[in-house]
Amino acid sequence: MADNNNPKTESHDPGRRNFLKNTGLVVGGVAGGSLLGGLFTNQMKSDDGKKGTSDETAKVDPSHARVFFGRFEDFIVLAAATELIFPEDDNGPGAIGLDVPYYIDKQLAGTWGINGDDYRQAPFTNLEGLKKIQKDDEKVNHARANRGKIFLEGLRLMNAESMKRFDASFDQATEEQQHEIMGDLAEGKLDMKSTPSDAFFALLKQATLEGAFSDPLYGGNKNMDGWRMKEFAGARPSYADVIESEEFVKLDPISLTDYHRKK
Amino acid sequence: MAEELKKVDVVIVGTGWAGGITAAELTKKGYKVVALERGKEQSREDFIGAKDELKYSIRYEMMQDLSKDTVTARSSMDETAKPVRNNNYARFGNDTGGASVHWNGVSLRWLPYDFEIHSQTVEKYGAKKIPENCTIQDWGVTYDDMEPYYDKFEKTAGVSGEENPVGPPRSDKYPNPPLKTTPSIELFKKASTNLGYHPYRLPAANMSETYTNPDGETINACMYCAFCEEYGCDFGAKGDPIVTVLETARKTGNFEIRNESTVTEVIHDGTKAIGLKYIDNITGAEYIQPADIVVLAGFVFTNNKLLLKSKIGKPYNPETQEGVIGKNFTGHFSNISTYIGARGFFDNEKWNLSMGTGALGAKVDDYAGDNVDHTDLDFLHGYEIRYYHLGQRPIDNNHVPEGTPAWGKEYKEKNLFYHNRSLIIRAKTAFLPNRYTYLDLDPTYKDELGDPLIRATVHYEEQDIKRAQHGVETCKEIMTEMGADIIDLVDVPDDVKFDSKFYTNHFLGGAIMGEDPETSAVNTYSQMWDMENLFVLGGSSFPHNSNHDPTETIGAFAYRASEGMIEYLGGEGGLLVEAKQTSKA
Ligand SMILES: Cc1cc2nc3c(=O)[nH]c(=O)nc-3n(C[C@H](O)[C@H](O)[C@H](O)COP(=O)(O)OP(=O)(O)OC[C@H]3O[C@@H](n4cnc5c(N)ncnc54)[C@H](O)[C@@H]3O)c2cc1C
Ligand code: SF4
Numbered sequence: 001m002a003d004n005n006n007p008k009t010e011s012h013d014p015g016r017r018n019f020l021k022n023t024g025l026v027v028g029g030v031a032g033g034s035l036l037g038g039l040f041t042n043q044m045k046s047d048d049g050k051k052g053t054s055d056e057t058a059k060v061d062p063s064h065a066r067v068f069f070g071r072f073e074d075f076i077v078l079a080a081a082t083e084l085i086f087p088e089d090d091n092g093p094g095a096i097g098l099d100v101p102y103y104i105d106k107q108l109a110g111t112w113g114i115n116g117d118d119y120r121q122a123p124f125t126n127l128e129g130l131k132k133i134q135k136d137d138e139k140v141n142h143a144r145a146n147r148g149k150i151f152l153e154g155l156r157l158m159n160a161e162s163m164k165r166f167d168a169s170f171d172q173a174t175e176e177q178q179h180e181i182m183g184d185l186a187e188g189k190l191d192m193k194s195t196p197s198d199a200f201f202a203l204l205k206q207a208t209l210e211g212a213f214s215d216p217l218y219g220g221n222k223n224m225d226g227w228r229m230k231e232f233a234g235a236r237p238s239y240a241d242v243i244e245s246e247e248f249v250k251l252d253p254i255s256l257t258d259y260h261r262k263k
Numbered sequence: 264m265a266e267e268l269k270k271v272d273v274v275i276v277g278t279g280w281a282g283g284i285t286a287a288e289l290t291k292k293g294y295k296v297v298a299l300e301r302g303k304e305q306s307r308e309d310f311i312g313a314k315d316e317l318k319y320s321i322r323y324e325m326m327q328d329l330s331k332d333t334v335t336a337r338s339s340m341d342e343t344a345k346p347v348r349n350n351n352y353a354r355f356g357n358d359t360g361g362a363s364v365h366w367n368g369v370s371l372r373w374l375p376y377d378f379e380i381h382s383q384t385v386e387k388y389g390a391k392k393i394p395e396n397c398t399i400q401d402w403g404v405t406y407d408d409m410e411p412y413y414d415k416f417e418k419t420a421g422v423s424g425e426e427n428p429v430g431p432p433r434s435d436k437y438p439n440p441p442l443k444t445t446p447s448i449e450l451f452k453k454a455s456t457n458l459g460y461h462p463y464r465l466p467a468a469n470m471s472e473t474y475t476n477p478d479g480e481t482i483n484a485c486m487y488c489a490f491c492e493e494y495g496c497d498f499g500a501k502g503d504p505i506v507t508v509l510e511t512a513r514k515t516g517n518f519e520i521r522n523e524s525t526v527t528e529v530i531h532d533g534t535k536a537i538g539l540k541y542i543d544n545i546t547g548a549e550y551i552q553p554a555d556i557v558v559l560a561g562f563v564f565t566n567n568k569l570l571l572k573s574k575i576g577k578p579y580n581p582e583t584q585e586g587v588i589g590k591n592f593t594g595h596f597s598n599i600s601t602y603i604g605a606r607g608f609f610d611n612e613k614w615n616l617s618m619g620t621g622a623l624g625a626k627v628d629d630y631a632g633d634n635v636d637h638t639d640l641d642f643l644h645g646y647e648i649r650y651y652h653l654g655q656r657p658i659d660n661n662h663v664p665e666g667t668p669a670w671g672k673e674y675k676e677k678n679l680f681y682h683n684r685s686l687i688i689r690a691k692t693a694f695l696p697n698r699y700t701y702l703d704l705d706p707t708y709k710d711e712l713g714d715p716l717i718r719a720t721v722h723y724e725e726q727d728i729k730r731a732q733h734g735v736e737t738c739k740e741i742m743t744e745m746g747a748d749i750i751d752l753v754d755v756p757d758d759v760k761f762d763s764k765f766y767t768n769h770f771l772g773g774a775i776m777g778e779d780p781e782t783s784a785v786n787t788y789s790q791m792w793d794m795e796n797l798f799v800l801g802g803s804s805f806p807h808n809s810n811h812d813p814t815e816t817i818g819a820f821a822y823r824a825s826e827g828m829i830e831y832l833g834g835e836g837g838l839l840v841e842a843k844q845t846s847k848a
Binding site: 084085086087089091094112115116117118119120121123125134135137138141142179182186201205209210213214215217218226227229230231232233234235236237238239240242243244245246248249256259260 | 312314315316317321322323328329330333345346347348349350351352443444445446484485486487488489490497613614615617618619656657658661669670671672674675676679682683707708709762763
């Protein structure tokens with residue numbers, strides 16, 4: 001693993017991908033976990049467009065901590081993968097800037113991650129059977145493994161595949177290389193035990209969109225920027241006075257935090 | 264051992280529209296009614312601030328807890344059925360008010376043709392027009408018989424609407440004027456009119472103005488807040504059982520809802536029902552609630568499961584076509600009846616698509632039922648074309664034109680660009696019953712209590728596919744006239760199969776009504792032929808599926824059944840209509 005670069009040497013590139021690369025390098029190095037966490041959240045902070053000063057660090061969001069993912073390495077692959085699906089661009093932040101990785105981490109730690117609301121009696125469908133199912137979400141539903149296990153297997157496989165093909169971890173791979181792996185994943189070409197890889201892709205994409213567009217109370221859609229990009233006004237009580245408008249009506253979004261507080 | 268409780272006049276499974284209407288009508292007459300509801304207690308207050316897409320539309324907070332009980336599904340008798348494991352594939356009602364609380368509010372009458380589908384088809388086209396395996400039959404009532412009950416339901420639920428230019432006759436207008444309109448609704452109407460169709464506004468149980476129903480319940484004016492479908496109403500502005508019939512029943516002092524009570528069996532002596540057996544979900548204790556009249560209003564799957572498990576009526580056998588329980592299962596299956604049509608992407612238009620209400624929109628009925636001559640068409644019955652403005656929410660709506668990459672920069676760009684620039688119009692098609700589409704008990708999978716799950720076998724016949732394809736073509740025609748820059752079709756392939764999705768909650772049949780006990784389970788008062796004090800209500804009694812949504816018809820038949828129950832309790836008992844022995848035998 002080529003991990004001797006100094007993060008600073010690439011500091012001319014302020015982009016998120018570069019950050020991931022750099023952090024990935026540190027993962028391969030010797031730095032302690034707390035330092036990694038600090039780096040990662042710092043970077044998330046800079047989405048506000050402000051510089052990550054020490055003052056900023058003091059205000060680190062306490063929800064920026066992992067509850068499902070034990071290994072930071074898995075989390076950083078997740079972050080890179082979600083950012084690849086929903087990248088930062090001129091419209092606004094991408095998955096990382098919206099806190100999507102933290103959203104997914106929290107969801108996986110809850111009922112959803114263990115399929116707690118689903119019917120879970122055996123017999124389940126084996127891998128061959130799952131491949132024959134048409135809809136990707138149905139493949140996941142009929143798999144024996146729960147969503148948490150599918151996520152861990154999928155992310156580690158993406159990383160291992162990247163190491164194998166490019167001698168670089170997924171987050172350090174070039175954008176083109178990452179797209180190649182994501183393409184194979186989406187087409188069901190990577191071999192997973194729990195479910196066909198296209199089903200994992202669908203799950204990852206669904207979770208990414210949820211994290212970008214659900215109410216910020218769940219830890220994603222930071223600053224409601226996901227909604228702003230879609231020009232969605234959130235939990236507005238009423239549109240009775242504007243619904244008939246011929247023109248597009250742009251309104252500032254309201255989150256449930258605001259809505260409930262009014263009660 | 265189940266503890267036997269004190270007898271009441273009427274015991275009901277379920278508190279949706281079917282159970283709720285029964286409760287209101289009988290308690291108003293002074294009868295003591297107990298409703299057993301498997302889900303939790305809930306009231307309007309639970310819905311204040313319920314504008315949380317993740318919780319309600321993605322994680323399905325209000326739907327049945329499938330970890331305890333679900334259905335299994337397969338697309339032909341040769342397959343092994345798989346359980347429906349996740350709510351993404353099933354949206355069945357739960358908790359006080361059932362699915363009738365988180366419905367959109369589209370309130371439609373069915374057609375005169377629907378109730379006499381067999382005889383009208385034979386009369387107009389000859390018996391040969393009916394495909395070999397198609398098991399359509401008359402219901403034993405006519406539209407004229409049902410009209411007063413429809414009127415009653417519309418007034419109770421407070422339907423906002425305008426007369427359908429090609430619809431059946433009405434004794435009165437809708438109790439409320441149509442909802443507000445929007446530019447995209449007007450665009451749909453204009454395009455359809457240009458093509459010679461007759462669009463009209465969707466009748467909606469979302470109030471266009473504050474309204475007090477004949478029972479004295481006030482329903483507030485709708486705010487177009489767009490968290491309607493799959494949600495309870497924040498403002499008490501949707502005609503649902505909580506703000507109407509359950510409240511009416513409660514005020515009489517004769518009504519009790521027992522929540523967290525899962526009914527497991529109908530206790531009977533072979534000729535009469537004695538009561539319902541249920542388990543308290545919290546304590547696990549078992550009870551029997553005896554009653555003079557027992558009502559099953561637990562939606563199609565529970566109704567059929569309880570009849571089969573309690574060994575009431577003869578189970579349907581698709582090989583011999585004998586027996587009735589489970590027969591003529593139909594529905595608005597998602598990939599053939601509902602989520603098909605044309606999506607248009609508009610580069611130079613932008614609409615306020617995140618505003619709206621559950622049943623805001625317009626529709627075209629020119630191809631509904633038998634409105635168009637079927638002589639040269641290769642299907643019976645028809646479809647309606649619908650444009651909804653129900654308020655599109657951001658997680659659930661990420662539509663990009665076909666050919667767009669599934670992720671990355673271009674995906675994001677188009678996802679955001681088209682969010683308020685794409686419209687879908689859909690064909691809602693009928694599905695006619697056939698010999699191989701039915702319900703029975705699953706041989707493998709069990710519910711939490713160890714009872715078999717109900718199994719749905721759904722086979723699509725050629726005419727169902729042709730009807731749907733015709734519908735998609737008409738959607739395409741209208742979307743083209745609407746001027747979309749890109750049109751993607753949600754098409755129906757020739758070899759389409761049931762996708763095991765129970766998404767619409769428009770499922771019907773299994774305990775169907777008719778005039779002849781050989782071919783039907785209940786009479787037109789929803790009274791079991793085999794058990795005079797057992798009434799089975801809801802979509803389970805519909806012998807086929809129309810292109811129209813079912814709930815208003817469920818409500819209308821609940822009014823009719825309640826009238827029958829009142830007559831039954833006040834008189835000598837017995838069957839409310841005599842059986843007509845018209846069966847082939
Ligand atoms: C999202 C959504 C939108 C819809 N929109 C429309 C629409 O716009 N127009 C339309 O016509 N229809 C619509 N429907 C369908 C409509 O909701 C149903 O047709 C209607 O609610 C059926 O009424 P019901 O009383 O028969 O059943 P439900 O309302 O489902 O009530 C049945 C009740 O029985 C309870 N129950 C079931 N089994 C048991 C048991 N064993 N023990 C105790 N209790 C039990 C359930 O918990 C439930 O509360 C929609 C459905 C959904 C899911
Ligand atoms: S759109 Fe109207 S009826 Fe629907 S939840 Fe909002 S206020 Fe209630």
